[in-house]
Each structure stands twice: as structure tokens, then as C-alpha cells.
Amino acid sequence: MMKKILVVCFIWVALASSTLAADAGFFLHGGDRVVFLGDSITEQKLYTTYIEAYTVTRFPKQTFAFWNSGWGGDTSWLRMRSHTDEKALFAAQADEQQKIVEKAVDACLSRDVLSFKPTVVTVNFGMNDHNYEPFREDIFRAYVRSQTEIVKVLAKNGVRVVLLTPQPIEERRPDPDKDPRNESLRKFSNGLKDVAAKQGALFVDQFDPYMAIMMREHAARADACTGGGDAVHPSPVGHTLMAWIILKELKAPALVSSAELDVSGGQGSKVVRETQCRLSNVNYDNTTLSFDRADEALPMPVDERAMEALKLGPVLNDLNRYELKVAGLKADRYDVMIDGQLAASVTREELAKGWNLATVAGPITKQAQEVLALIFKKNEVGGKLWSVQLRPRQAAQRPGLEKQIADLEAQITAACQTKPHRFELKPAGK
Numbered sequence: 001m002m003k004k005i006l007v008v009c010f011i012w013v014a015l016a017s018s019t020l021a022a023d024a025g026f027f028l029h030g031g032d033r034v035v036f037l038g039d040s041i042t043e044q045k046l047y048t049t050y051i052e053a054y055t056v057t058r059f060p061k062q063t064f065a066f067w068n069s070g071w072g073g074d075t076s077w078l079r080m081r082s083h084t085d086e087k088a089l090f091a092a093q094a095d096e097q098q099k100i101v102e103k104a105v106d107a108c109l110s111r112d113v114l115s116f117k118p119t120v121v122t123v124n125f126g127m128n129d130h131n132y133e134p135f136r137e138d139i140f141r142a143y144v145r146s147q148t149e150i151v152k153v154l155a156k157n158g159v160r161v162v163l164l165t166p167q168p169i170e171e172r173r174p175d176p177d178k179d180p181r182n183e184s185l186r187k188f189s190n191g192l193k194d195v196a197a198k199q200g201a202l203f204v205d206q207f208d209p210y211m212a213i214m215m216r217e218h219a220a221r222a223d224a225c226t227g228g229g230d231a232v233h234p235s236p237v238g239h240t241l242m243a244w245i246i247l248k249e250l251k252a253p254a255l256v257s258s259a260e261l262d263v264s265g266g267q268g269s270k271v272v273r274e275t276q277c278r279l280s281n282v283n284y285d286n287t288t289l290s291f292d293r294a295d296e297a298l299p300m301p302v303d304e305r306a307m308e309a310l311k312l313g314p315v316l317n318d319l320n321r322y323e324l325k326v327a328g329l330k331a332d333r334y335d336v337m338i339d340g341q342l343a344a345s346v347t348r349e350e351l352a353k354g355w356n357l358a359t360v361a362g363p364i365t366k367q368a369q370e371v372l373a374l375i376f377k378k379n380e381v382g383g384k385l386w387s388v389q390l391r392p393r394q395a396a397q398r399p400g401l402e403k404q405i406a407d408l409e410a411q412i413t414a415a416c417q418t419k420p421h422r423f424e425l426k427p428a429g430k
Helices: 002-009 049-057 085-091 094-112 136-158 180-199 207-220 238-249 315-319 348-353 365-387 392-414
Strands: 034-036 062-070 122-124 160-164 203-204 255-262 270-275 278-284 290-297 321-327 334-340 343-345 421-427
Touching: 034 049, 049 062, 049 238, 062 278, 062 365, 085 094, 085 136, 094 122, 094 136, 122 136, 160 180, 160 278, 180 203, 180 207, 203 238, 207 238, 207 321, 238 315, 255 290, 270 278, 290 392, 315 321, 321 348, 334 348, 343 348, 365 392
Parallel strands: 034 062, 034 122, 122 160, 160 203, 255 321
Antiparallel strands: 255 270, 278 290, 290 421, 334 343, 334 421
16 A cells, blocks of 8 residues: 555656756756655645745756645654654763654654655754744753754665754734743754754755845734734744745746847847747737747746735745846837737836746746646645555545546646747837
């Protein structure tokens, strides 16, 4: 049965493998199997879904698989999975504490992570570890030892490990950095950085970049709630910021594609540059510019509930540049039609500078949103399958859930494939 689960959970998101030029340096590679390990923030299936959606839309011809192993209330010593005696853990010293950590971590990783044969695991613990109180050295020692053990076990099994700090706690106060719990989380984050350096894992600091945004917003409005949600669990806005921070540290390429034209010569036009796209049937009649555009990738879908995140950080600039640049246009403003649909009205200056249409209404954004919706649906079914896997008495439900995931994976594969689109730029109102 486990073999069947593995086959279903890691059906490839694409059937062929190719590499975009923009792939250079990205931490995730075609063929990777990624497990997200963490607590309830991971179990929310938000930042994890956004990372997955970025990856499969940016590299639609590559193969990836994703699995969420988040568990509400969990810690780096995997207390929700191992039922560790925390009083004994915190009081233990050296070898005694190491034995407790190994017993807790090793078996749980084998069942909940390594059974899925991952090549990459992101580890997002710390929020529950610090116990929501001022810094405690005894808990900190257990945290460092447990995170170290997680990396060692995963690395021994050939896994590339990414250690994530948690984001800060956000109460409605003007000085979130002075919250004793955040002061404790900062120390835990510093300790995690040391673990990553010593063990050769990739370290991603969510705490400081997220805190910088919170400080800016709380300075403007003391009762601000930057990430939405509650103090610990952000809404899609906060999770979009988390995904942005993580993907940047994974060296995710910013460019989707870029097309540059010049119509300054009058009738006719010149294709200046095509980057990860191809233009054809280009025509300019001194008024209207039209062309067919075939892209190698879709823009990353942004959750419609999270648009506020685009105002809080340069998410689009850093991760989602889907560009059109046109020099030499004459009218002040142009209506941009995509496949006969009005997508936006843009100024001549915006087009001359280079316009990012990653979230512009129209068939391209609609297709990306369809991918996101399918991934959300697939991950919800995956959550049910995960629950059934932990409860043998529910084994009869597995075949139906496996079939649902297989069907959704096939739909995601198809939905990620790009299509050519007809663009027309007409003087606005004409």
C-alpha cells in the first residue's frame, strides 16, 4: 500500500524534462521530490502551495512532486508525532538529551518524510518550540539539538535540507520587535543559522524580512495586521510574503518572459528582443500594434485573497516579471487586448519603460489561476490521504483518494502548458 501511495503522491507534474534559461541557480531542479515539514503554519497549505505553484508554472516542462507533512502544534523534536516527555527533554544534558532527541526524531522522519523518498525537505519549526514565552535556555538547547538531528538524518539519506525560521508573531502593537516572544524567536533563529552553517543546510531567514515589513506597517498604524489571520497564523497575504522570502533565498528566477518591440520607424515594426518567448505575425499600421506571443512559462499565480501582499513587498519584481516593452508608440494610452479581451489600459510611458502584466486580467492570468486552484484542490485531497495513512482503520478510503490525486495531477500537468496568444495594442477608446 505504501508503494501505491508513493506512486500517487509523487506523480510527476510534467511528463518531459527541459530547462529554461532562467533555471540557472534555482535550488529546486527538475525531478525533485519536495516535502514540506513543519507545524500548523505549514499544515495551512498556503505558503507551500504558493511555492509549488511558482515552480510548476515557471518550469512547466520539468518534473516536480510536492508533499505537505505539516502537523499542528509540532516542534523540531516532533512532539505531536513522538509524544516526547518535554519536561525530561528540557532537563536532560548532553548524551541523555541526544538519546531522547534521536528516539523522537529518527522514527518520525522515517515514517512521515523519508517514506516519500524526497530529494528536498524544507523544515519550518520554531513557533511552538519557544513555547510562546521569553527566551529559555533549556528549550533552546533542545531546539538546536533537534534541528541538528533532523538535518543529519535527512542528509544521510541524500536529502538537500532547507532550514526555515518562522515568521514573527504579530500582535496589534506599535513595537512587535519588543514582544518578548519575538525576542525569543530571534534568538532561536540565530541558533538555527548556526545549525545550518555547521551541518551544510541552506538557511532561510523569514523572521527578519517579515519583521522589517511589520515594523514599517506598524509604525504607520499601531493596530496594523500586516499578515492578516491571527498573531501566529497569517492569512494568504502573510503566506504570500513567506513564499516570496523563501523563493528569493532559493534563488528563484524573477523573469517569466520578456518581449521588446520598436515601432518608431512608422509602419512595420522591429522585434528587438525575445527572452523565453517567441513573437510572430507582428504588424503595426501606424496606429495598432498586433502580434502573436508564445511563452515558455506562465506567470506565477497570485492568490486573489493575497493581492495586498503585492503592496507590502516587491513580490512581482522579484519573482514574477512577465514583461512587454514597446518603443515609439504615438498615442498617450493604449488598450491592450489579449485574444480579443480587454486586459488593461496602459500609458505609452509604461510600455516604453517595460510593463509587467503578470497579474493583468485576461486569458493568461486566468490560466495561471486555474493552475493554482487545481493545486489547492490536490493538496486538500493530499491532506485527507495523509490523515488516512496515519489511521490504518481508514485504509478503505485510500483507493478513492489516490484516484482523485492522480486525476488532479494530470489536470495540473495539462493546465501548466502554455498556449500562444494574440496581442493587440490600440489607442485607448478607439
